[in-house]
Amino acid sequence: MFKHILIPTDGSDLSRKAILYGVQLAKESGAKVTGLTVAEPYRPAAMDAVFVPVDEGDYEEQSRVLSEKAMEQVRMAADAARVPCETIREIHDQPYRAIIDAAHALGCDLIVMASHGRRGISALLLGSETAKVLTHSTIPVLVYR
Numbered sequence: 267m268f269k270h271i272l273i274p275t276d277g278s279d280l281s282r283k284a285i286l287y288g289v290q291l292a293k294e295s296g297a298k299v300t301g302l303t304v305a306e307p308y309r310p311a312a313m314d315a316v317f318v319p320v321d322e323g324d325y326e327e328q329s330r331v332l333s334e335k336a337m338e339q340v341r342m343a344a345d346a347a348r349v350p351c352e353t354i355r356e357i358h359d360q361p362y363r364a365i366i367d368a369a370h371a372l373g374c375d376l377i378v379m380a381s382h383g384r385r386g387i388s389a390l391l392l393g394s395e396t397a398k399v400l401t402h403s404t405i406p407v408l409v410y411r
Contacts, residue, residue: 304364337353
C-alpha cells in the first residue's frame with residue numbers, strides 16, 4: 267500500500283492525533299515515516315514604524331526547542347509501534363511549500379497531516395497550511411480531523 271509516509275507536525279494537540287493515526291497507518295502498511303517540522307526564518311518584528319527587538323539567538327533557540335518537542339512526539343509514537351522513523355526540521359517562509367518539497371525529495375507516497383494546527387480559527391478563516399498542501403501537492407494527502 268504505502269511505503270513512506272510524511273507526517274508534518276507543529277506540536278499542537280490535533281497534530282499529535284494525526285501523528286498517532288499516521289504511524290498506525292504506516293504500521294499496517296509496512297511503511298516507514300518521516301516526521302517534519304517547519305520553522306519560519308527569523309525576521310525582526312516591527313509594528314507600524316516601531317521596531318520590536320527580538321534577539322535572533324533567542325528566536326532560534328526557542329524555535330529549535332519547539333521543533334524538537336514536536337519531533338519527539340513522532341519518534342515516541344513510531345518507537346511504540348515499531349515503525350522505522352526519521353525526523354527533519356526545515357526552515358522556510360512558506361511551510362506548505364517545505365512540506366511538499368520534502369515529500370518529493372524523500373520519495374514519500376503519502377502525506378498525513380492535521381486539518382489545522384496552532385493558528386486555530388484564523389487558519390480556518392484565512393486558509394490553513396493544510397489547505398495549501400491539498401491545493402498544490404501532487405502526492406496524496408490524508409487530512410486527519
